[in-house]
Amino acid sequence: MDGNGRWARQRGLPRIEGHRRGVETVRHIVEASGQCGVRYLTLYAFSAENWKRPAAEVSALMLLLQGFLRSEVDELVAKKIRLHTIGRTAELPAAVQKELARALQATAHFTDWHLTLALNYGSRTEVADAAAAYAREVLAGREDPAQCSYEKLARHLNTAGLPDPDLVIRTSGESRISNFLLLQAAYAELVFTPVLWPDFSPDDFRSALAEYSGRERRFGATGEQLQPTASR
Ligand code: FPP
Numbered sequence: 001m002d003g004n005g006r007w008a009r010q011r012g013l014p015r016i017e018g019h020r021r022g023v024e025t026v027r028h029i030v031e032a033s034g035q036c037g038v039r040y041l042t043l044y045a046f047s048a049e050n051w052k053r054p055a056a057e058v059s060a061l062m063l064l065l066q067g068f069l070r071s072e073v074d075e076l077v078a079k080k081i082r083l084h085t086i087g088r089t090a091e092l093p094a095a096v097q098k099e100l101a102r103a104l105q106a107t108a109h110f111t112d113w114h115l116t117l118a119l120n121y122g123s124r125t126e127v128a129d130a131a132a133a134y135a136r137e138v139l140a141g142r143e144d145p146a147q148c149s150y151e152k153l154a155r156h157l158n159t160a161g162l163p164d165p166d167l168v169i170r171t172s173g174e175s176r177i178s179n180f181l182l183l184q185a186a187y188a189e190l191v192f193t194p195v196l197w198p199d200f201s202p203d204d205f206r207s208a209l210a211e212y213s214g215r216e217r218r219f220g221a222t223g224e225q226l227q228p229t230a231s232r
């Protein structure tokens with residue numbers, strides 16, 4: 001969800017206004033993803049690296065997050081959307097953790113629609129934590145390193161139980177992954193759009209889905225193997 005700061009600067013507004021407007025976009029895209037049949041949506045709301053930002057911006061983002069969780073929980077319940085988080089949420093301010101716990105609990109029984117918020121998330125930290133958890137299993141005698149596989153390691157990732165992303169969209173014209181789901185997105189299709197997140201509309205979202213639908217996903221196989229009739 002990149003480009004909030006630039007959106008605000010272009011209008012002579014403080015950066016936080018861009019984030020505030022970005023929250024509106026979050027609401028619209030959650031709605032649009034339901035309409036489009038996207039059952040799993042993950043939003044990179046706060047990276048492990050975002051703590052480097054000015055303290056006032058970090059506090060404002062935490063307040064926005066807290067407000068979003070408080071105001072949206074009823075909507076999530078009404079839409080039967082289960083909330084998940086990835087990232088080190090125990091390091092978030094207590095007030096945010098409280099709203100999170102409430103929203104997670106209120107939606108825990110839903111099964112069909114899933115919204116995951118990446119909060120204090122960074123892929124490298126996640127992988128290091130997973131490796132440490134796996135090593136503890138080895139030390140306890142429950143895992144054998146000779147039998148280690150990605151699937152076994154992935155059980156210790158924050159995303160355990162969630163499917164890998166099919167499509168990763170990055171807004172604002174940047175063409176980087178920025179420490180987002182590095183392992184899980186190994187075969188994801190990437191769509192980079194110049195639109196700044198506050199301007200990212202449900203139509204832009206649908207365009208990204210259309211672009212995704214036109215891609216051939218081969219997962220290491222050949223095009224002919226996937227569509228044998230096309231080569232005849
Ligand atoms: C990146 O734009 C955006 C963020 C670091 C924060 C995103 C957070 C929100 C949209 C609000 C809170 C989220 C939820 C789910 C309620 P940037 O500030 O880096 O933009 P710039 O690159 O133009 O400066």
